[in-house]
Amino acid sequence: MSKLIVISAPSGTGKTTLCDRLLKDTPELLLSVSMTTRAPRGAEKNGVHYFFVDHAEFKRRIADDGFAEWAEVHGNFYGTTREFVAKAFDEGKSLLLDIDVQGAAQLKTHYPVETVRIFLEPPSMAELERRLRARGTDSEETIAKRLKAAEKEMSEKTRFDHVVVNDSLDHAYLQLSGIVLHAIRGVKVATK
Numbered sequence: 001m002s003k004l005i006v007i008s009a010p011s012g013t014g015k016t017t018l019c020d021r022l023l024k025d026t027p028e029l030l031l032s033v034s035m036t037t038r039a040p041r042g043a044e045k046n047g048v049h050y051f052f053v054d055h056a057e058f059k060r061r062i063a064d065d066g067f068a069e070w071a072e073v074h075g076n077f078y079g080t081t082r083e084f085v086a087k088a089f090d091e092g093k094s095l096l097l098d099i100d101v102q103g104a105a106q107l108k109t110h111y112p113v114e115t116v117r118i119f120l121e122p123p124s125m126a127e128l129e130r131r132l133r134a135r136g137t138d139s140e141e142t143i144a145k146r147l148k149a150a151e152k153e154m155s156e157k158t159r160f161d162h163v164v165v166n167d168s169l170d171h172a173y174l175q176l177s178g179i180v181l182h183a184i185r186g187v188k189v190a191t192k
């Protein structure tokens with residue numbers, strides 16, 4: 001059955017690593033492309049990373065009830081269009097969504113049966129800090145900001161249907177794929 005799989009994690013936990021593997025292994029799972037008013041960054045392409053629109057277009061779509069969920073995050077608007085969800089479902093696909101907690105709550109309201117919310121947790125704050133540094137993509141200032149944000153994000157994990165601790169990558173992947181495959185294929189997979 002088509003599902004909406006929302007995966008959230010504090011930055012540096014390993015979400016990209018685990019989601020890349022999940023998408024590669026699961027042909028019926030597609031990455032959702034959101035619409036946003038923020039400007040493209042670096043090599044981001046319209047229709048691939050986001051659908052980039054201006055404020056007027058985004059507001060018009062809100063008025064037309066065109067979003068499955070939307071939220072204002074860091075001063076920009078982001079949303080999942082109903083059109084994108086409907087197209088995936090028509091094709092018998094499920095979506096993997098990278099959306100914030102407010103958006104995930106709205107999705108659960110609009111699609112209660114289809115929405116599965118998974119929170120990925122780092123084994124500890126010390127390990128999260130180590131991974132952020134080891135990744136080598138963020139300045140000290142950004143790392144400090146991400147660690148502060150992580151504490152708030154961790155306090156919201158009770159709002160999710162499942163919590164997976166990304167301790168060992170293989171163990172976390174087994175648990176994560178078990179939850180996802182059970183949701184979309186209805187099969188129970190051993191996770192230990």
Ligand code: ADP
Binds near residue numbers: 012134169
């Ligand atoms: P996110 O997308 O959540 O910000 P990344 O997937 O970029 O996180 O992972 C952050 C860093 O941690 C990367 O360098 C990645 O290789 C590493 N990493 C991911 N999972 C694990 C794990 N289970 N154990 C150790 N390192 C990990």
Ligand code: 5GP
Binds near residue numbers: 034070
């Ligand atoms: P970024 O600008 O770094 O790509 O994304 C910033 C934040 O917006 C991330 O936390 C991401 O989860 C959130 N986000 C991206 N797309 C959507 C969306 O369609 N809906 C909601 N609610 N949040 C989104």
